[in-house]
Amino acid sequence: GKETVTLKNNLYKNMKKEYPKIYKKYFVGQIEIDLNKLQLKKIKKFIDKYKVVILKPIFGFSGSGIKVFNKYDILIKHLKKIKNNNNCNDIKWKKNCYWVLSEYIQNPMLIKKKKFHIRIFMLYTYINNKKEGYLYKKGTVLHAKNDYKKNILNKNISNSHLKTTIFKIYYPNNFKKIIPENKLKDIKKNMKKLFKHCFKLLDVKCINCKNCFEFFGADIMILKDYNIKILEFNDKITYYPQFFNFNKTNYKNLINNIFKLTIDKVYIKDNKNNKDNKDNKDNKNKLLIKL
Numbered sequence: 001g002k003e004t005v006t007l008k009n010n011l012y013k014n015m016k017k018e019y020p021k022i023y024k025k026y027f028v029g030q031i032e033i034d035l036n037k038l039q040l041k042k043i044k045k046f047i048d049k050y051k052v053v054i055l056k057p058i059f060g061f062s063g064s065g066i067k068v069f070n071k072y073d074i075l076i077k078h079l080k081k082i083k084n085n086n087n088c089n090d091i092k093w094k095k096n097c098y099w100v101l102s103e104y105i106q107n108p109m110l111i112k113k114k115k116f117h118i119r120i121f122m123l124y125t126y127i128n129n130k131k132e133g134y135l136y137k138k139g140t141v142l143h144a145k146n147d148y149k150k151n152i153l154n155k156n157i158s159n160s161h162l163k164t165t166i167f168k169i170y171y172p173n174n175f176k177k178i179i180p181e182n183k184l185k186d187i188k189k190n191m192k193k194l195f196k197h198c199f200k201l202l203d204v205k206c207i208n209c210k211n212c213f214e215f216f217g218a219d220i221m222i223l224k225d226y227n228i229k230i231l232e233f234n235d236k237i238t239y240y241p242q243f244f245n246f247n248k249t250n251y252k253n254l255i256n257n258i259f260k261l262t263i264d265k266v267y268i269k270d271n272k273n274n275k276d277n278k279d280n281k282d283n284k285n286k287l288l289i290k291l
Contacts, residue, residue, distance in 0.1 A: 002124075002204045002214070005233045008058050014201050022197045025192070026230050029103035032058075035083040036097055038083035039167050040076065047072050052104040052153070058252055059095040059183065061236045068104055074078075105229060106150060106156075106158045109222040111169060111178070116143035117219045118171045122195055123258060125213040126206055127265045133199035133291040134261060135192060136249050137252075139171035139220070183226040191220065196291040198233055213262045257288045261271045275279060 005011045012030045016023040031046050033039075033055075047053050047069070055075070057065040069075040079099075082088075088097035108115050121136035145156040145164040156164070175184055198218065206212035217237035220227045 027280045033099040035088035050103040054104045058098040107224045113147040114143040115148045122216045127211045134288040141169035
């Protein structure tokens with residue numbers, strides 16, 4: 001199901017297994033932490049390798065529970081506190097007992113001196129026993145509250161979310177003046193390649209119906225050297241207008257594209273002379289590109 005990519009541990013584990021070259025290029029280092037059986041040597045080896053790490057709950061979202069560490073002792077103390085607070089004892093399953101520890105990116109590209117990531121959306125369709133994926137070409141920048149300082153571990157510097165974002169910056173339009181044209185072209189190419197493989201991992205079937213679709217969101221970071229890294233892939237996404245850089249025309253075009261790729265395939269068998277179909281055809285793939 002969709003949990004093959006939407007759970008933080010599964011996305012990394014499945015990509016590493018199925019497409020190791022994609023994993024190596026677009027993913028940061030990561031290990032799973034089960035607080036029912038805390039593996040101290042494994043954690044020590046990981047933090048010794050990457051120096052700075054970020055702890056995330058597997059079942060968390062909207063930045064909940066995320067913390068950055070650069071000292072093993074402080075990290076272990078924090079993990080043991082979570083373990084005790086949630087009574088992680090392997091007797092009863094509790095979602096708060098499962099975490100991932102990831103390499104903390106220390107060479108990010110900055111916008112207005114702030115660390116940021118881009119929220120990119122993907123449409124997944126399962127229509128007439130066939131799955132297809134489409135990438136939404138535009139993205140929204142979410143940035144940290146304070147200016148980035150490499151050696152300062154502070155959530156206002158390291159965490160980028162909607163609630164800390166005040167600048168309206170959109171991908172790719174607002175990047176044309178700050179990224180060389182050839183590098184921006186490479187970023188677009190890498191985005192499509194990465195999402196194509198995320199789509200391949202998805203094996204979502206419809207529940208109690210024959211046809212269905214879903215919109216997913218992924219968080220992407222651009223590094224100083226213009227390479228990209230994926231942070232996570234979500235099914236719990238926000239539909240605030242600023243995420244889509246919408247005006248009425250963009251909104252109508254996107255909805256038309258989605259309907260053409262989903263509902264129309266099921267309910268409109270012969271729509272060659274349909275005006276709405278003509279509008280959809282004119283706008284086809286302007287906002288959604290097939291993976």
